[in-house]
Amino acid sequence: MVRSPSGRLAAGLVVTLAIILAYAGYTLNSVRRMREVQTGIVDQNRKAALQLIRIQADLNALALALRDMQDQTSEYPLSAWGAQLSRVRENLDDAMRVESALAAGRRDPQQAAYLENSFRQLWAAVDRMQSMAREQPAAAVTAFIRGTLEPQLQALTSLTARLLVQNNAEEQRAGEQVAGIYNEIERNAYAFLAISLGLAAAVSLAMIRSNRVLFEQLARLSDQRRDLAQQLIAAQESTLRTVSRDLHDEFGQILTAVGSMLSRAGRSAPAAFTEQMQETKAVVQETLDKVRALSQALQPVIVEEQGLAAAVEWYLPVFERQTGIAVRYQGPAAPPAMEAGQAIHVFRILQEALNNVARHAGVSEVTVELRDEPLRLRVADGGRGMAPKATPGVGLAGMRERAAILGGTLRIESDGGTTIVLEVPRG
Amino acid sequence: MTRRELLLALAAPEPRLQLVDVTRAAGINFSHHTGAFGARYLPETLGPGCAFLDYDNDGWLDVLLVNGQDWPGHPRRKAGLQLYRNNRNGTFSDVTRAAGLDFSFYGLGVAVADFNNDGFPDLYLTGVGQNRLLRNTGRGSFVDVTAAAGLGNRTGFSTSAVWFDYDRDGHLDLFVCNYVRWSPEADVFCSLDGKTKSYCTPEAYRGTTCWLFRNRGNGTFEDVTAKSGLFDASAKSLGVAMLDFDQDGWPDLFVANDTQPNKLYRNNRDGTFREMAVRAGVAFAEDGRARAGMGVDAGDFRRTGREGLAVTNFDNEMIGLYEWTGGGYIDRAGETGIGAASRKTLGFGCLFFDADLDGHLDLLAVNGHIDDSVRNLARGPAYAQPPHLFWNDGQGRFRDISGEVGSGFRAPKVGRGLALGDFDRDGDLDVLLTTNGGPAYLYRNDVGNGHRSIRFQLEGRASNRDAIGAVVEVEDAAGWQMRRIRSGSSYLSSSMRAATFGVGLQKMVKRVVVRWPNGRVDEFRELATGATYHCVEGRAPRALDYR
Numbered sequence: 001m002v003r004s005p006s007g008r009l010a011a012g013l014v015v016t017l018a019i020i021l022a023y024a025g026y027t028l029n030s031v032r033r034m035r036e037v038q039t040g041i042v043d044q045n046r047k048a049a050l051q052l053i054r055i056q057a058d059l060n061a062l063a064l065a066l067r068d069m070q071d072q073t074s075e076y077p078l079s080a081w082g083a084q085l086s087r088v089r090e091n092l093d094d095a096m097r098v099e100s101a102l103a104a105g106r107r108d109p110q111q112a113a114y115l116e117n118s119f120r121q122l123w124a125a126v127d128r129m130q131s132m133a134r135e136q137p138a139a140a141v142t143a144f145i146r147g148t149l150e151p152q153l154q155a156l157t158s159l160t161a162r163l164l165v166q167n168n169a170e171e172q173r174a175g176e177q178v179a180g181i182y183n184e185i186e187r188n189a190y191a192f193l194a195i196s197l198g199l200a201a202a203v204s205l206a207m208i209r210s211n212r213v214l215f216e217q218l219a220r221l222s223d224q225r226r227d228l229a230q231q232l233i234a235a236q237e238s239t240l241r242t243v244s245r246d247l248h249d250e251f252g253q254i255l256t257a258v259g260s261m262l263s264r265a266g267r268s269a270p271a272a273f274t275e276q277m278q279e280t281k282a283v284v285q286e287t288l289d290k291v292r293a294l295s296q297a298l299q300p301v302i303v304e305e306q307g308l309a310a311a312v313e314w315y316l317p318v319f320e321r322q323t324g325i326a327v328r329y330q331g332p333a334a335p336p337a338m339e340a341g342q343a344i345h346v347f348r349i350l351q352e353a354l355n356n357v358a359r360h361a362g363v364s365e366v367t368v369e370l371r372d373e374p375l376r377l378r379v380a381d382g383g384r385g386m387a388p389k390a391t392p393g394v395g396l397a398g399m400r401e402r403a404a405i406l407g408g409t410l411r412i413e414s415d416g417g418t419t420i421v422l423e424v425p426r427g
Numbered sequence: 428m429t430r431r432e433l434l435l436a437l438a439a440p441e442p443r444l445q446l447v448d449v450t451r452a453a454g455i456n457f458s459h460h461t462g463a464f465g466a467r468y469l470p471e472t473l474g475p476g477c478a479f480l481d482y483d484n485d486g487w488l489d490v491l492l493v494n495g496q497d498w499p500g501h502p503r504r505k506a507g508l509q510l511y512r513n514n515r516n517g518t519f520s521d522v523t524r525a526a527g528l529d530f531s532f533y534g535l536g537v538a539v540a541d542f543n544n545d546g547f548p549d550l551y552l553t554g555v556g557q558n559r560l561l562r563n564t565g566r567g568s569f570v571d572v573t574a575a576a577g578l579g580n581r582t583g584f585s586t587s588a589v590w591f592d593y594d595r596d597g598h599l600d601l602f603v604c605n606y607v608r609w610s611p612e613a614d615v616f617c618s619l620d621g622k623t624k625s626y627c628t629p630e631a632y633r634g635t636t637c638w639l640f641r642n643r644g645n646g647t648f649e650d651v652t653a654k655s656g657l658f659d660a661s662a663k664s665l666g667v668a669m670l671d672f673d674q675d676g677w678p679d680l681f682v683a684n685d686t687q688p689n690k691l692y693r694n695n696r697d698g699t700f701r702e703m704a705v706r707a708g709v710a711f712a713e714d715g716r717a718r719a720g721m722g723v724d725a726g727d728f729r730r731t732g733r734e735g736l737a738v739t740n741f742d743n744e745m746i747g748l749y750e751w752t753g754g755g756y757i758d759r760a761g762e763t764g765i766g767a768a769s770r771k772t773l774g775f776g777c778l779f780f781d782a783d784l785d786g787h788l789d790l791l792a793v794n795g796h797i798d799d800s801v802r803n804l805a806r807g808p809a810y811a812q813p814p815h816l817f818w819n820d821g822q823g824r825f826r827d828i829s830g831e832v833g834s835g836f837r838a839p840k841v842g843r844g845l846a847l848g849d850f851d852r853d854g855d856l857d858v859l860l861t862t863n864g865g866p867a868y869l870y871r872n873d874v875g876n877g878h879r880s881i882r883f884q885l886e887g888r889a890s891n892r893d894a895i896g897a898v899v900e901v902e903d904a905a906g907w908q909m910r911r912i913r914s915g916s917s918y919l920s921s922s923m924r925a926a927t928f929g930v931g932l933q934k935m936v937k938r939v940v941v942r943w944p945n946g947r948v949d950e951f952r953e954l955a956t957g958a959t960y961h962c963v964e965g966r967a968p969r970a971l972d973y974r
Contacts (some may be wrong), residue, residue, distance in 0.1 A: 050715070061661055064633070064661060065661065068633070070661045071730065073608075073662065074636075074638070075581065076652065076653050079653065080636075080652065080658045081658070082653070082658075083653070083656035083657065083658050084636075084658055084659045084660060084661065086656075087659070091705065423974060
């Protein structure tokens, strides 16, 4: 008894699915971590860097404006720069607000406070400078720019540059973190691949082993069934042969003897019994004929005595008479040399094929061909053919078994009628 | 619209117009003189501008072409601006000398308007050095009133200018764009190959503020640049357009800056302006870089009642086509097809106009590189470049039809100035364009699909006489369209002042609303198309035939 592999296969499937789910979960988690790093650090850093660059550009614009004011080449008074400085301040304040929000939680509080104070001092100085521009001579204003504003501006520009460097360093760290996650995913992907391959190999090997056991079992069962079927056929033939011979030999001789005795009694019997004696003799003769016919039908002795070709030629007219179906027969050029033990199977196949024609084909004519070298029997009708999903009956199974006993093949074609072809290699 | 008109309109959705080069036939013989002698001074690359104006008030548009001149100490040839009077038969006569315009001047641009409300258009000429204010005498000539008007003793490197009444006092004020702080003495050596000098880009020079002059109404001007809040020494301005983006009835300004953020000045209605370009989304390109803004125009190209903007830029920067979307402007260049088509061109003058009179504003832009040495660069941009005529299909897409409107129009040119006007009085708008170091071109527009137009020539009484800043709205079968009476726009140039509306095949418009600069609104109904209407503020319109 071979144990079913389904349980083990199901267990393998469950394990495989569990691994795939675990890996999917791991991958999703890694992607989430990466996204967090990406959005939380890299994107924030990038946005912060853009704002820092914007701050630098504004500080540069402020520096240029201060330089222009010091040049005093314009026809406008220094107070005219008020609108331009206000625009720079508005833009700078906006950039600072956005940058501070982006850097919140990541910047050293002391540094943040220093930055804020530096800007506050710068704007206070700018306000003072504008006030001076309205009230004091240009020389005093330019001296204030040179002595106070420009150093403050330079300090802020340096601070912004440092922030950019820090920002860049943080971005690098974040990049390394992302690279680490990628490496980890890569390593785990290889591990997953190895485990998956190992599991797949184990499951495949188990399946191969199970299949092999199953096939062997199946083959054994098939052989046993075939042996049994052949033994059954052999037993059936033996029984039929015994019954046939008994009918022919025992009952035939008895009836023949009865007939002879009746003939003799008829000759000495009074005239009044002559007619009755004749009738009795006729009945005995008829019974004898029927016994012989039954004996022939059960086990045609002609197969043993005269061979297959003769048996076929004897049987076909019988079939025609019994069924009213005309048989077109093409026989072999020379009678095939075949042992009686084998020839009986060919004959039985022919009988079964013709019986099927009579029962199912609904035709008035059937073709029978018998060839030798190799032996080939073909029975073809132009009838209804077999239903595509028809279950093969016992008759067909018997024909196949007999073909197998002969070492031949039986082919059934059903396309506009049914054709049964038996081929038995010779030699 | 009748069924026939509707069927004809549906059957002919494609533009059908020809821009016929009539320069020679019209007798216009102009050659721009940059003064170039090898030093490759920056101003040589920028000019010249041009103008359509009716200087003699005879109802026929005349042509003014600005010119450069020799640099001091480097005489090459005599050159100067030229004024051509319209002979009313398709030809022009050079009246420069008779008009008193044959003076020496390194000119770049021109802004035309009647600053003294006497009914005759005056000129403000921009250029290198001292700009000129020329008052029209009304007798076919001009007199230089620069000094008398208080605009003298002021040198600069001025480019485009615009007349507009920013304080709505009925007197036209003047905004002047200045480019960079440049002089022959402060010229910087720039080179493409490291050996020979090439023209510098503006990064090499410091910016300089634009100017705003308030018209006191007595023939003199007051410099209110600082007082108005427009002072900006970082600006490198080339183009300016007047618009009213917040629709409060007070004129705002858009200034196109070269390599610096563009500026959008909102009028605070108290004599000052607030700069809004970053907030409105027009300061930078979408990638955050300041583009090289050159020319600009404002127009309602989507028929939404709000003015959009077109800004020409350097090659690889595309034209900016901004549409107002409520909170600000959005650059629609990419999705309308203008972006990709203008990627390889370096644009200067640009104007919205209804080229084929189908009721939708098209966009014309002239192109040309600034430096002829780009010809030596492998796979570099061309020096002379074809103009773009982007036809508006009314469905949000523009198609460049410059190659379909006549054999010569698409020929590459080193385009700079661009002005529009109906010099032959046939109802459509003709094209005047100038080229750097080359000729001017006059293209007669022949609209061939039977489309009609309706035109409004406004005359202010309480408002400034030119009605600059007024808005004309026309309701036809397809809805409303609007035009603003304006000066400026484009690049260094000035166009016909009257508002021209294309109406397709319609013979009548339902309603016309005129919103005057001082706030007054006049409304007229059922006006026949195919005519010009002379609208005096507060009075019924008077129809004039085109001819």
